[in-house]
Amino acid sequence: MQLLLEKVESQILASGGKRSRSRSAVIAQFFRCGRHVSVEELTRLVKKRSPAVGSVTVYRTMKLLLRLGYVNEVDFGEGVTRYESNMSSHHDHLVCKSCGVVTEFIDSRIEELQSEVAHKHEFRPLTHRLDIYGYCRKCDSERDVPEMSV
Amino acid sequence: MQLLLEKVESQILASGGKRSRSRSAVIAQFFRCGRHVSVEELTRLVKKRSPAVGSVTVYRTMKLLLRLGYVNEVDFGEGVTRYESNMSSHHDHLVCKSCGVVTEFIDSRIEELQSEVAHKHEFRPLTHRLDIYGYCRKCDSERDVPEMSV
């Protein structure tokens, strides 16, 4: 973790940037907390330890990590951008519409079929996004009570 | 087409709404033009025939069609919401990062594997979104000339 932070900072140095307290705090907090954080959530967490850090710096730091390739931007249609670490390999998402919990998965058969479909359409695939929306087990069981249909 | 418009309007009537020139113009234009239109694009098209119609009405009309189940909102990470007709059945997207052309596809094997993965995670899937980003054949061949890497 400390090693990771140093690696990121040295890469910032190498690309013409400088070290800074606020930035280190944001980066460390990001890698410390779970995945799929929004800027607002991350700002709140950072402010606990470093109250002076504003959300603008968090925005800027996440864009910096994006440029350096350490994070991905993800968007589950909530109107906010979320960030996930790019350290782990590619994966897809199961998003619970009730509690918001995001589970990651990867299925090589799906990946292969995607390539196949793309090439069938003479399309060169670079990236993709597969998000499945529904209810996790916990929220699904809580919904057992039938609702008035619309 | 005319039948579709009448069907939509009668459903609006049934749900307590009223008929209006502007609204008909927006709805007709939406079904007339291709898929995956943004509000800005649609407004521009509507204004050609009905210059008085403002974008607010287009926004409102698309939300209305969404409530009535005639359209889906899609988002390809451009910062704008696009609308597609919900008349055709579910499909996924191949999005060209160069020219923006969107090709639809459906692969039942991928659909099945998605259900399988979801259930393996005790997750009840409701909807999903699979967008593959890359280059269509035309844009890919134009990119053959190597570029300066960044």
Place this chain on the structure above:
DNA sequence: CTTGATCATGAAATTCATTTTCATGATAGC
């Protein structure tokens, strides 16, 4: 066909996430 209640409209104002501006503070390298 007139009336009256209700819905729809456009312009302007508002919201909200994100980005930019700008004056000031911190850092690296000499």
Place this chain on the structure above:
DNA sequence: GCTATCATGAAAATGAATTTCATGATCAAG
């Protein structure tokens, strides 16, 4: 320590989408 350059936070700006509000259109009932 100096100095050029980068980073910062507050406030302003942006841009998509929504709401407000006064006015116009539409429908159903007389």
